[in-house]
Amino acid sequence: MKIKLSEIKKSYSTIKNPKLEILKGINFEILQNEIITIYGPSGAGKSTLLHLVGLIDEPTSGKIYFDETDTSKLSDKEKANFRKNKIGFIFQFHHLLLEFSAVENIMLPAMINGLSKKKSFEKAKIFLDKLGLSDRQNHKPNELSGGEQQRIAIARALVNSPEIILADEPTGNLDSDNSKIVQELLFSLQKELKFSLVIVTHNMEIINSANKLVMMRDGVLQ
Amino acid sequence: MKNRYYISKKLFGDRKKLNFVSTMAYLSIFGLSIGVASLLIILSVFNGFDKIVTKIMINHDPHVRIELLNSKIENNEIENYLNSQKEIKSKSKYISGKILLNKNLINRVIELKGFEQKYLSELINLEANKNLDKKIILGISLQNQTGIDDGDSIKLISPNKLQETLLNPFYSPDFANYFVDGSFRSSNKEYDQNFAYTTIENATNIFEKKQNAGWEIKFYDIKQTEEFILKLKSKNFANVRILTWKEIHKTLFSMMQIEKWIATILILFITIVSIVSLYASISMLIKQKIRDIGTLESIGLTKKEITSIFKLIGLKISAIGISLGIILSVSIILLQQKYHLFPLDETVYIIPAIPTEMQLTDFIFVSLVSIVLSYLAIIISTRMIYKLSPATLLRWE
Numbered sequence: 001m002k003i004k005l006s007e008i009k010k011s012y013s014t015i016k017n018p019k020l021e022i023l024k025g026i027n028f029e030i031l032q033n034e035i036i037t038i039y040g041p042s043g044a045g046k047s048t049l050l051h052l053v054g055l056i057d058e059p060t061s062g063k064i065y066f067d068e069t070d071t072s073k074l075s076d077k078e079k080a081n082f083r084k085n086k087i088g089f090i091f092q093f094h095h096l097l098l099e100f101s102a103v104e105n106i107m108l109p110a111m112i113n114g115l116s117k118k119k120s121f122e123k124a125k126i127f128l129d130k131l132g133l134s135d136r137q138n139h140k141p142n143e144l145s146g147g148e149q150q151r152i153a154i155a156r157a158l159v160n161s162p163e164i165i166l167a168d169e170p171t172g173n174l175d176s177d178n179s180k181i182v183q184e185l186l187f188s189l190q191k192e193l194k195f196s197l198v199i200v201t202h203n204m205e206i207i208n209s210a211n212k213l214v215m216m217r218d219g220v221l222q
Numbered sequence: 223m224k225n226r227y228y229i230s231k232k233l234f235g236d237r238k239k240l241n242f243v244s245t246m247a248y249l250s251i252f253g254l255s256i257g258v259a260s261l262l263i264i265l266s267v268f269n270g271f272d273k274i275v276t277k278i279m280i281n282h283d284p285h286v287r288i289e290l291l292n293s294k295i296e297n298n299e300i301e302n303y304l305n306s307q308k309e310i311k312s313k314s315k316y317i318s319g320k321i322l323l324n325k326n327l328i329n330r331v332i333e334l335k336g337f338e339q340k341y342l343s344e345l346i347n348l349e350a351n352k353n354l355d356k357k358i359i360l361g362i363s364l365q366n367q368t369g370i371d372d373g374d375s376i377k378l379i380s381p382n383k384l385q386e387t388l389l390n391p392f393y394s395p396d397f398a399n400y401f402v403d404g405s406f407r408s409s410n411k412e413y414d415q416n417f418a419y420t421t422i423e424n425a426t427n428i429f430e431k432k433q434n435a436g437w438e439i440k441f442y443d444i445k446q447t448e449e450f451i452l453k454l455k456s457k458n459f460a461n462v463r464i465l466t467w468k469e470i471h472k473t474l475f476s477m478m479q480i481e482k483w484i485a486t487i488l489i490l491f492i493t494i495v496s497i498v499s500l501y502a503s504i505s506m507l508i509k510q511k512i513r514d515i516g517t518l519e520s521i522g523l524t525k526k527e528i529t530s531i532f533k534l535i536g537l538k539i540s541a542i543g544i545s546l547g548i549i550l551s552v553s554i555i556l557l558q559q560k561y562h563l564f565p566l567d568e569t570v571y572i573i574p575a576i577p578t579e580m581q582l583t584d585f586i587f588v589s590l591v592s593i594v595l596s597y598l599a600i601i602i603s604t605r606m607i608y609k610l611s612p613a614t615l616l617r618w619e
Contacts, residue, residue: 048613056520057613076524084522091616095517099232109521111225156521 001067001086001163001196003030003053008062010048010219022048024219025062030164035190035197037210044216046200047168053198054087054166055079084113088157088195090186092169094149096141096156102148103128103137106155113160120159127155131185147178154185164196171203179203226527229518230534233511246503251543253496258547258592259554261489265584266555268482270577275478278572280467282345282408284438285447286454287470289463300459304437307453309446313439314341317425322384323418324377324397328368334358334378334418336425341438346406346419354421357403361414365405374402380429398428409572436462490591496543497595504536504603515607516615529604536603540596544589555580 010023022045030036030053038046051057052064055071064071066082074082088109096105106124111117128134131151141149150170157165170186171179183206190197199206207213215222234247288300304313318335343350346359358378360370370376377397379387387396400420408414425433441447447466454464468475508515518528555578557563562575 051613051616054520056516056616057611076526080519080522080524080527083520089520089616095513095520095616097233097514097517099234104232108229111228112522117228160522 001032002065003164003196004065005029005049005053006063006065008049008052008059008064010045010052010057011060022219023052023059026219026221028214028221030196030198032163032196033190033194034212035187035210036199036212036214037207038198038200038214038216039202039207040216045219046216049216050166050168050198050200053164054089055082056089084109085160086163088160088162088165090150090153090157090165090167090170092172094141094153096149096152098141101138101140102133102144102152105141105152106159109156110159123159124155127159130189131155145178146174147181150174150178150182151185154182154189158189158193158195161193162195164198165190167197167199167201169200169202171201171206180205183209226531227534230531230538233514233531234507234535234538246499246506247539250496250500250503250539251546253499254493254540254543254592254596255546255550257489257493257496258544258588259550260492261486261588262548262551262580262584263554263578264485264489265482265588266551266578266580267576268478268485269579269581269584272478272482273579274573274577275474276467278409279471280444282410282413283467283470285441285444285467286439286450287436287465288439288454288459289434289436289465291461291463300437300462303454303457303459304439307450309441309443309450311440311442312341312344313437314338315422315435316438317422317429317433317435319429319433320381321418321428322379322381323368324379325368325370325374328370330364330368332360332364332418333416334420334425334428336420336422336428337438339421342419342421346408352403354403354424356399356424357401358418358420358424359403360405361417362405362407363411363414364416364418365402367415370402372402372404376400376402378428380433382430400424493592494595497540497592497599500536500539500543500596501599501603503539504532504600505606507535508532508604508606512610512615515610516612519612520616525608525610529607532604532607533600536596536600540593540600544592544596547592548585548589552580 005026005028008023008026008028009021011019011021014020026049028049038049040046048057052059055064055074058072066086071079071082097108100108103121103124106127107117107120110120110123115123125134125137128137131154133148133151133155136144136148136152141152144152150173154170157167165186167186171182174182183203186197186199187209199210201207234244301315304310314337316335316337318333320331321334323330323332337345339352339354340350342348342354343352348354348359358376360368365371376399378400379397383396406414406419408417420428439450441450444467451464451466515528518531519525554563558576558578564576566573566575568574
């Protein structure tokens, strides 16, 4: 799947600034099986760009195409279907549901995608095994270490076999050891499952491992 | 839907975890159940009183009274019509009016009513063939208050005869001499204190001309009243007024109905307060789960689907609250019926305890009102989900 961003602008209205421009006309392409790293100073608009690509936010102007589909013309339901089937998110703070166990958190996207509880469980188990977290299957997120939580979040993002993973500072909240584990895991899974990977990061090791490196500053790509 | 139920159950299913939001939810459940139970208990008490009052009334009063407006009791057309109606269990012509009762120094204005003897015998449990010539039967309280014994001789004079006496000083009062032949108890204090019965022949002699007259009718089943009234009215009999047992005591039944509704509305406020707390609980639950909402949207749920998860939680709270309220009210009502938890002083009241009567329609009404109000609270509180942006929710820890 090819994703194309054309003249994307995003602005917010705040009390101090009625038109705070975050993205100022972004043109950008994400190709299949590509690893792209976006880096830049805080407030440059990196996360906003990721949210727009992930269809959880809408641009003020400009178009986002998934292959030939103009996403601005999609209904809420169709956008949700895209997120369900084609997109996986990994956030800096794992955002696991605290009431759900590790395996239930991974099962959830599969169940939302229409799989039965049993099949979702089987699928989630495969990822738990793959990530070496089988013994943590029934643990709640607050019973897991930061690294384990982020690995569960990765498994959750991958359970529906998406075509693109959007990772917003996935190692930003981890110590160096866990950061390395998560980074290696992400790259090895990308190699194995062949999804596109867009990572917003400040982590130099990740920056150096990318196919494509994009610097972002003041709402523009450089 | 199955998945949404699963998510809602997981998001709000941890009973071991007690926090502010779950405490609020428990308070909503508690409030709703108390509100629903109070409403149902109050309504059942009103039903109980209603039933007792109705029983007292129809025990003695007719189901239908036909009043003749021209006081002419000889109306064969009506008599013939009534004779042909199969649903009528018993009927009688009546003549009634105010009369002065005198015995020595005792003078008392009472209501004297004359019936056909068969009807009268059934009404106050008399021997069917008892000779009632020149005899009257007093209400039990009237007899006690006046000290008149069975077999005592009394004098009766109708108001028009009394008027003639007062207007003409040379005119000797024309008292009719009668005997008291026992007393009756009607379980209606007004009748027991102020009424006396006799045969229609005696009453005709006593009143001569000015009197109220008509028919009193009882059916095999009181429910036949409305249907009979429709048939009777369609006959268009002249100079008659037709009253049902409810219309005979219209003021009393209207007052009871008004009381019932006022009490219902007042108690409904308890339910409304608990529904406001349900609104607060769901609003706070949404605010507590705000990041989870962003997460759920990022993994593919629409806002509508996420809203339905929270609606399910709200419906679960209200369903538990309403169900507990119903269970609580049924338990209290049954205990009251069996063990008289709230007794009454039997020397003052004719019943030993506060009466209760469960009616399915009340249960349906209270449940529906509670469900509709709860659902409104749920809809209003979950509307905020549509205003949330997942990007904003997921941006910061």
